[in-house]
Amino acid sequence: MNARAADVDWRVNGTQVEEQYDDATQQREAATLGMWVFIATEVLFFGVLFASYTICRILYPQGFAVASRQTDMALGTAETAVLLISSCLIALGARAVKLDQNRLAAGLLAGTAALGLGFLVMHGFEYHKEYTEHLVPGVDFLQRGPQARAVELFFCLYYCITGFHSLHVAIGVSVILVLVVRVLRGSYGSQRYTTPELTALYWHLVDIVWIFVYPLIYLVGRAG
Amino acid sequence: MSTAATVSNARPRVTPVRRYLWVLAALLALLALSAGAALLKLGVFNTVIALGVSVAKTLLVMAVFMHESEARRLTRIAAALGFVWLAILIGLALTDFLTRVPVPPPW
Numbered sequence: 271m272n273a274r275a276a277d278v279d280w281r282v283n284g285t286q287v288e289e290q291y292d293d294a295t296q297q298r299e300a301a302t303l304g305m306w307v308f309i310a311t312e313v314l315f316f317g318v319l320f321a322s323y324t325i326c327r328i329l330y331p332q333g334f335a336v337a338s339r340q341t342d343m344a345l346g347t348a349e350t351a352v353l354l355i356s357s358c359l360i361a362l363g364a365r366a367v368k369l370d371q372n373r374l375a376a377g378l379l380a381g382t383a384a385l386g387l388g389f390l391v392m393h394g395f396e397y398h399k400e401y402t403e404h405l406v407p408g409v410d411f412l413q414r415g416p417q418a419r420a421v422e423l424f425f426c427l428y429y430c431i432t433g434f435h436s437l438h439v440a441i442g443v444s445v446i447l448v449l450v451v452r453v454l455r456g457s458y459g460s461q462r463y464t465t466p467e468l469t470a471l472y473w474h475l476v477d478i479v480w481i482f483v484y485p486l487i488y489l490v491g492r493a494g
Numbered sequence: 495m496s497t498a499a500t501v502s503n504a505r506p507r508v509t510p511v512r513r514y515l516w517v518l519a520a521l522l523a524l525l526a527l528s529a530g531a532a533l534l535k536l537g538v539f540n541t542v543i544a545l546g547v548s549v550a551k552t553l554l555v556m557a558v559f560m561h562e563s564e565a566r567r568l569t570r571i572a573a574a575l576g577f578v579w580l581a582i583l584i585g586l587a588l589t590d591f592l593t594r595v596p597v598p599p600p601w
Binding site for chain 1: 505506508509511514515517518521522525528529532533534535536540541544545547548551552555556558559560565566568569572573575576577579580583584587588591592
C-alpha cells in the first residue's frame with residue numbers, strides 16, 4: 271500500500287497504531303502525557319517571568335501600583351473575556367471532531383482562531399497606546415517622579431510577559447488554522463482526534479497564562 | 495502485534511456541551527468578580543482575591559476544558575508538576591526577599 275492509500279485507509283478504518291504501542295488508546299495516552307510534559311515546561315518558562323514579577327513587586331509595591339494604573343484595564347478585561355470564550359470554543363471544536371461533526375468542528379476552530387486574532391489586534395492597539403504615552407523602556411520612556419525606576423521595571427516585565435504570550439497566541443492561531451483546513455479535508459474524526467485534542471490543550475495553556483497575567487498586570491492599585 | 499494498522503471503532507467519550515457552557519459562564523462571572531473586586535479598597539485582600547480567582551479559573555479550565563477530572567493519574571501528575579516546580583521556585587525565592595531586614599552598619 272503506498273503512503274497516500276495508507277492515509278486514506280486510516281481515515282476510513284481508524285487509527286494507525288505505531289508498532290511500539292499495544293493499541294490506539296495507549297498511543298493516545300502517550301501523546302497526551304507528552305503534551306502535558308511540554309505544558310509543564312511552558313509553565314516554568316512563564317513561571318520565571320512571574321517569579322521576577324513577584325520579587326520586583328515585593329521590592330517596589332507602590333511603583334508597581336502606579337505603573338499598573340497606566341495600563342488599559344478595559345482592554346485587558348476584554349482580552350481576558352475573548353481568550354476565555356476562545357478556550358470554550360476550541361473545547362467544543364475538539365468535541366465535535368470526536369463526534370465526526372466536521373463542518374461544525376471547522377467552524378468552531380475557525381471561531382477560536384478569529385478570537386485569537388482579535389486578541390492580538392487588541393494587544394496591538396494597547397502597545398500603540400503605550401508607545402504614544404512614552405511607556406516603552408529603552409525606546410521611548412518618559413516617566414518622572416520617585417517611582418520612575420520601578421515603573422520602568424514593571425513595563426520591562428509587562429513587555430516580556432505579554433510579548434511572549436502574544437507569540438504563543440500567534441503560534442496557536444497558526445496551528446489552529448492548519449487544523450481547520452485538515453478538519454475540512456476529513457483528516458480527523460471519531461477514530462483520529464489526537465492532534466485537535468492536543469492543540470486544544472496548548473490553547474488552554476495560553477489561556478491559563480493570561481488568566482494570571484490579567485490580575486498581575488491590569489488590576490494592581492486600581493482602588494482609591 | 496504483527497500488523498501496523500489496528501482498527502479500533504469504539505466511540506470516544508465526550509463531555510456534554512452544557513457542562514462546557516456552564517464552565518464558560520462561571521469563568522466570565524469570575525472575571526467580573528476579579529475586575530469588580532480590584533476597584534474596591536480591600537488592602538491585602540485585593541491581591542488575595544485577584545490570585546484566588548485566577549487559581550479558581552485555572553482549576554476550572556484544567557478540570558473541564560482540559561479533561562483532567564477524567565484523566566489518568568499519570569497525566570494528572572504531569573499536569574501538576576509544572577505548578578509544583580513553580581511553587582518551589584517562587585516559594586524559595588520568597589524565603590529570601592520576604593525575610594530581608596536592613597542591617598545598618600555599626601559605625
